[in-house]
């Protein structure tokens with residue numbers, strides 16, 4: 001039985017004041033049985049981590065450097081994230097891949113550094129609308145997964161979380177239907193099962209892309225959807241908690 005994980009990706013939103021209010025709102029509400037995690041902008045990690053102490057809500061980073069230490073201006077190492085209280089680190093978000101040209105290979109190296117440091121990488125994979133319309137969704141998510149597996153072996157996936165995020169559904173209000181999402185989640189799990197049945201059975205596969213309190217229940221009822229990576233709806237405590245309760 002996989003515990004559902006509902007992770008909020010706050011992206012580059014908010015201010016110190018609004019972040020404090022958001023954490024207070026989340027702490028004040030009813031979370032349900034899902035594991036909750038929040039990924040605030042890096043400058044707020046320690047503040048948010050301190051506020052979440054003792055709540056059981058986990059802290060995550062939105063990215064992690066692929067190097068350990070040194071002259072990498074603007075980057076943040078996995079050990080710094082650990083020290084700041086993070087348990088999770090998102091890698092390969094489609095915004096990083098598209099806007100900052102992060103290749104599959106770089107994403108795999110970021111993943112490796114996170115995993116080696118004891119962070120749980122949340123590996124984001126997913127196709128664009130053009131790729132879906134061309135019928136290459138499975139090929140795209142396979143390639144993105146293979147970049148990690150070929151570099152580090154399949155067992156490392158057992159220490160990670162996968163987030164299937166169709167790019168066309170992110171921030172657009174166009175959610176994948178539960179059937180569309182389940183089809184890709186099922187494909188990912190079957191692909192992993194051909195390499196290691198234990199890893200396939202264990203790994204949490206989250207759906208991400210315009211998930212909200214109205215559509216979460218149906219998506220989360222699918223057998224291979226083990227939670228959500230939530231963007232916009234995670235910026236409102238009530239919506240985030242409502243998604244948590246449907247898990």
Ligand code: PEP
Pocket residue numbers: 009165169170171172173208209210211229230231232233
């Ligand atoms: C995301 O960016 O990971 C995401 C799922 O965003 P949204 O929920 O806003 O579509």
